[in-house]
Amino acid sequence: MKKIPQTDEVSSAPLDPVIPGTEEPRSLGDMLREAELEQEARATQSSEAHATEAETADKPKPAKKVSLSQSRRYAREKALQALYQWDVSGGQSSDVRTQFMEKQDMGRVDVEYFTRLFNGVSHNPELIDATLFDALDRPIAELDPIERGVLRVAAFELTECPDIPARVVINEGIEITKRYGADKGHRYVNGVLDKLALAVRPLEMRKR
Secondary structure, three states, X not given: OOOOOOHHHHHHOOOOOOOOOOOOOXXXXXXXXHHHHHHHHHHXXXXXXXXXXXXXXXXXXXXXXXXXXXXXXXXXXXXXXXXXHHHHHOOOHHHHHHXXXXXXXXXXXXXXXXXXXXHHHHOOHHHHHHHHHHHOOOOHHHOOHHHHHHHHHHHHHHHHOOOOOHHHHHHHHHHHHXXXXXXXXXXXXXXXXXXXXHHHOHHHHHOO
């Protein structure tokens, strides 16, 4: 007599394996839904990545600290640039200064010193030019505008800023002319400022 399998025996019997290639094919709707889900997942990852980048970009970078000598160098350079604009435009000095400061990055500049230099030259250029007269070999109007601006700033410092050593003023004028002026213009600036410094600060210049 054939034995009838019991319930426990049936449940424990191994299932017939599915032969590859005979599984039920997916419908077109299933495949479209899977593609949509995959696209949504990628979009979510992309938006999260952009949000992270935006948060990083929005974080303000710490301001780089500069020394007093560096901030004064930047003040001289900005004063030269502003005086150049004032010189060639012929505009009102206060308007030029205001517009310049609004448009320029003054973060590393000693703004107080910049204002002192710019005002000191632009408010009384005739006095500054008279100070330079004996040290020049030509009328100041014939000088290159950059060299003229550098010499005016340095002349103001030599006559009105006794706390700044004369040799510092001369060296700053030379270095700024090298950066912004014509080729070999710094040599001319050096010669003029040496003569001027000997005239207005003779004791300091003769000290070695």
